Amino acid sequence: MTDKVVVITGGSRGIGRAAALAAAARGYRVVVGYASNQAAANEVVAAIEAKNGKAIAVKCDVGSEQDILALFKAADAFGTLGALVNNAGIVGASIRVEDMTAERIQRMMAVNVTGSILCAREAVKRMSTKRGGKGGVIVNLSSVAAKLGSANTYVDYAASKGAIDTFTVGLGHEVADEGIRVAGIRPGLIDTEIHASGGEPDRAHRLAPMVPMKRVGTAEEIANAIVWLLSDEASYVTSATLDVSGGR
Ligand code: NAP
Numbered sequence: 001m002t003d004k005v006v007v008i009t010g011g012s013r014g015i016g017r018a019a020a021l022a023a024a025a026r027g028y029r030v031v032v033g034y035a036s037n038q039a040a041a042n043e044v045v046a047a048i049e050a051k052n053g054k055a056i057a058v059k060c061d062v063g064s065e066q067d068i069l070a071l072f073k074a075a076d077a078f079g080t081l082g083a084l085v086n087n088a089g090i091v092g093a094s095i096r097v098e099d100m101t102a103e104r105i106q107r108m109m110a111v112n113v114t115g116s117i118l119c120a121r122e123a124v125k126r127m128s129t130k131r132g133g134k135g136g137v138i139v140n141l142s143s144v145a146a147k148l149g150s151a152n153t154y155v156d157y158a159a160s161k162g163a164i165d166t167f168t169v170g171l172g173h174e175v176a177d178e179g180i181r182v183a184g185i186r187p188g189l190i191d192t193e194i195h196a197s198g199g200e201p202d203r204a205h206r207l208a209p210m211v212p213m214k215r216v217g218t219a220e221e222i223a224n225a226i227v228w229l230l231s232d233e234a235s236y237v238t239s240a241t242l243d244v245s246g247g248r
Pocket of ligand 1: 009010011012013014015017021033034035036037038040060061062063086087088089090111141142143144186187188189190191192193194197204
C-alpha cells in the first residue's frame with residue numbers, strides 16, 4: 001500500500017477509470033484528469049470515496065500545456081506525487097493517409113504524443129531523486145496499433161503510439177538512476193467508448209474473431225497490468241512495454 005498521489009490523465013472513462021479505481025484500492029490518492037466529461041470524472045471520484053479512498057477530479061485537456069501545468073499544481077496540493085499514468089488518448093475516423101488533414105494529424109500528435117511527454121516532464125521534475133524527489137513510476141498507454149500500423153484505419157494514431165513506445169525506452173533510460181521507472185502497455189481490442197469516438201462503436205467486437213483469444217479485453221484487464229507496473233512487484237521493470245492484447 002502507498003499513500004502517494006497518482007495522476008491519471010483521461011481517468012474519467014474506459015481504461016483510465018478502471019485504473020483509477022484499481023490504484024485507489026491499492027491506497028493511491030488519485031487525481032482523475034478529464035477532458036470534458038465532468039460528470040463521469042465526478043462519478044469516478046464518488047466511487048473511490050465510497051470505498052474510503054481519496055480522489056479529486058481535475059479538468060485537463062492534455063493538448064494544452066496550461067491545462068497540464070494546472071493538473072500537476074492540483075496534484076501538488078493533494079500530496080506527494082508517486083506515479084503518472086499517461087492514459088489520455090484519441091483515435092480518429094477510419095480514413096486513409098491520403099485523405100488526412102493537417103489539423104487531424106496535429107491534434108492526434110498533440111494529445112497522444114506531446115501531451116504524454118509534457119505530463120512526464122512534470123512528473124519527472126517532482127519525482128526525480130536528483131531533484132529532491134522520492135522517485136516514482138510512469139506508465140504510458142501505447143497500443144498494439146504501434147506494431148500493426150492500422151492501415152486503412154488510422155495510421156496517424158498507430159504512428160503516435162509508435163512514438164510513445166520509443167519515448168518509454170528513452171525516458172526510462174534517462175531517469176533509471178533517479179528512482180523513476182518508466183513502462184508502457186500496448187492494449188489490444190478493449191471494450192471502451194474509444195471505438196465510438198472513432199465512428200464505429202462495435203469495432204472491437206467486430207474484430208474479436210481475429211484475436212488469438214477470440215474475445216475483446218476489458219478495461220479492468222488493462223488496469224490490472226497498470227497497477228502491477230506501478231507496484232514494487234515490478235521493481236526491475238523499466239524502459240519496457242507489455243502487450244495486453246489476448247495475443248493480438
Ligand atoms: P476512452 O474510453 O475513449 O476514454 C478516453 C479518456 O480520455 C476519457 O477519460 C476522456 O475524457 C479522456 N480524454 C480524451 N481526450 C482527452 C484529451 N485531449 N485530454 C485529456 N483527456 C482526454 O479511451 P480508452 O479506450 O479508455 O483508451 C485509453 C488509452 O488506451 C488511450 O491512450 C488509447 O489510445 C489506449 N488504447 C485503447 C484501446 C482500446 O481498444 N480501447 C486499445 C489500445 C490502446 P472525457 O471523459 O472528459 O471525454
